[in-house]
Amino acid sequence: MRPMRFIDCHAHLVPPHVALDDIAAAVEACAKEHVYVIAVTESVSEWPTLQQLWNHGAVNRGATNSEAIGTPRNLGSPTHNHYHAQVALCGGVHPVQPNEAYTEAALNQSPNDIPSTLPKVRAVRIDECTSAWSQALPTQLPNHPEWVGIGEVGLDYSPHVLRLAGPEPSKAAQRQVFVQQIQLAQRCQLPLNVHSRQAGRYALDLIETHYGSIPSGQAAGASTLHAIPVLLHAFDGKPSVVRRGLALGCYFSIPPAVAFDPTFQRLAQLVPLDRLVLESDTPALGPVPQQPNTPTSVKSSAEHIAQVKGLTLAQVADATTRNALRLFPRLRALWPWANDYDL
Known part of the structure; x- marks a missing residue:
């Protein structure tokens, strides 16, 4: 009898979101509890770090983007063994980026000396996806099956984000960067892992434009075999917008x-x-407010779904695992156990 397995489809299991020591502990816990993780990025700078962790279980701070790509090399460390076995990778550019000025100030000043008016984050820029490395991604990905999707990408129309660059310039830049990454996902035939805080219907507008409209005769909200390779993570839209997302697939x-x-x-x-499907959004959105989160907490998500839908935990684990394997087809080649599931 196979064990219950859980797939965390959205976690930030990479520095600076989670410290390296905590990552090691998290992936070890995942190995013990049959939890598998899709680690997402928020910026291009995180991509090589994620690749290094997958390749080596360690991070070479001086490595360039191109040097980070390479043949996996087992250094004999538990972190490598577990990261390599438990984690798949998903690369994208988030609509909210770290503010380099704040980061530099934090490195050189005490917290009390940093101006209170200096924001920690900034809105994404239109040129954020045009680095040489990201442009080379479509040619790199076919040779690296560990990269299973494009994300975290999308839109964030939270008021504090829109104030950073002004509402209209911020929205325009976010839309352009999101479209670039939708097109990248389509070229690479990979699913999208989408962030859409306070922007659900606007994200769906772009998704519908690029993936097609609701099939003729399909009722909004109906669950059918029609599906598109898009995951809406931690979706906060109204019920009508949720139903539209379902109808789109x-x-x-x-x-x-x-x-x-x-x-x-x-x-x-x-x-x-x-x-x-399940997600932890590690280190955020844990089961206890304001407390750090880890991927194994997706079991509590599954328990809640089971309670709401009158199912057993095993039924939810099986269904959400199958759904994740359908949504992220590369997982079947990456994790041999995935072939135990008929899709």
Whole structure:
């Protein structure tokens, strides 16, 4: 009898979001509890770090983007063995980026000396996806099956984000960068892992434009075999927007914060089981507010779904694992056990 397996479809298991020592502990815990992780990035600078972790279980701070790509080399460390066995990679550019001025100030000044007016983050720039490395990505990806998707990408229309560059310039830049990455995903035939805080319907507008409209005769909200390779992570849209996403064929992921957040509780009720997957959003959105989160907490997401839908935990684990394998087809080549599941 095969064990219950859980796939965390969205986690930030890379510095600076999680310290290296904590990453080592997290992947070891995942190995013990049969939890498998899709690690996402928010910026181009995180891509080589993620690749190094997957290749070697360590990070060479001086490595360039091109040097980070290479044949996996087992250094004999538990971090490498577990990271390589438990984690798949997903590269993207988030609509909110670290503010380099704040980062530099934090390195050279005490926290009390950093001006309170200096924001920690900035809105994405239009040129964010035009680096030589990202342009080379379509030729690199076919040789690196560990990269299973494009993300975290999308839109963030939170008021504090739009204030950073002004509402209209910020929205325009976000849309352009998102479209660039939709097109990249389509060229590479990879799924999208989408962030859409306070921008769900606008993200769906772009998704519909590039992936096609609702099939004729399909009722909004109906669960059918029609599906597109798009995951809407931690979706906060209204029920009508959720139903539109379902009709378009999107999948939705439920974070452990469903334990207390009514938005995610409603999402778990609205979305049929065949469109649900699990996510931790490590280190955020854990089951306890304001506490650090880890990938193994996706079990609590599955437990909530089971309770809401009147199912057993085993049924939810099986269904969400199958859904994740459908959504991220490369996982079947990366994780041999995935072939135990008929899709």
